[in-house]
Amino acid sequence: MDGSEESTQAVAFAAAEAEADREGQELAVLHACPIPGAWLQKGLPKGSFVEQFMEEEQVVLAETVAGLAGRYPDLVVHKVLATDPPAQALAEAASTAKLLVLGSRGRGGLKRLLLGSTAHAVLAQLACPTIITRIRRVKNSK
Template sequence: MATTNVIVVGVDGSESALNAARWAAAEAKRRGLGLRVVHVWGVTGGYYGGGLPLPASAFDVLKQEAERVLDQAVEAARQTEPDLPVTGDMPCLAPIPHLVELSRTARMIVLGSTGRGGFTGMLVGSTTVAVSTHAHCPVAVIRGQEHTGPVVVGIDGSQAGEPAIEAAFDAAAQREVPLVALHVWSDLDYDSAFGSTRYLAGGEGLGEEEQRVLAEALAGWQEKYPDVVVQRVVLNDRPRHQLLEWSKRAALVVVGCRGRGGFRGLLLGSTSQALIHHAECPVLITRGS
């Protein structure tokens, strides 16, 4: 399918979703894209308990509420960026499959971190987790606030992480902020245990190897984005710990959907999972090839 020049934001009437609509509007404006606000509503198939048909009066109430939710989110987006082309859509479908299907052609899916039906203490809504896991395009999860600090990208040296590097350079260039290229390695990670080059290296040699991993990952990107100031950070720590610390002052944290130690079939890595649950700024999860 051809990719459209549209960012899609999913909304559900929660304050978190309204924040997502505002963030998506600003992001679409920066990228020169349109914005599609989607509110998926209703009872799937028009039925409820025991397969009984939904009364017409109840269906009308649900539809009116859906219109209110959609109009509120569209208005929030337009107030954020008055000149931005914004469209609204409110299909009566199952939310997760529909948003995943839209991700086949959208440039980005944007979601709030919690849904209207979330329970106290639930850090991320079920729709956000599912779409982040199965989407075909980058997914932005809007948490905390967009600080005035740098864009931060987690780099692990894997081929699957290349889209995250590209997205991070692009985001930093658009925002005219520095980029922190963060490569965090642990003595206990998957490659340290099973990769022969890492296993045989030790002490200072291993640190030099990690510097090389970061340098190779960035090769070519700084030439493509010469105006982006890059700060290289290499540390021996848990990746999620460092990325969460940076999220306290970052404009955006960018990661791949799976890390270097991910297993085939594991669609969302542990670091990405930690970020969408606990980060204190927006998180962008990119998709590998």
């Protein structure tokens, strides 16, 4: 998840799937946020930038899973904050998962054939069944 509407929808879908399974499934919500390069940190007090960055990303993760406990009280939810690139972190998580759920923004060349770049990269190295959710936008016709 990355805090976007697409990823929040994917988390909700994954929670519903885990709850529907009824086999005591647990849900790991992964937020991969690579730490910005050292060149961005140059001149900043040691550790302050990375610590603040990670704290802000923890808040994004917590806000994304905040409503799950009320809707799925029996579902165990693990919040995972990774510093690897998103596609790499997701591929690693998928290696031990029963199901991987991704949201797709569909950005890039020809909207990356209707998938986002992270989803596209993950699909190239599938380790488990994978579902990619998309938000259907209704266009206003005038």
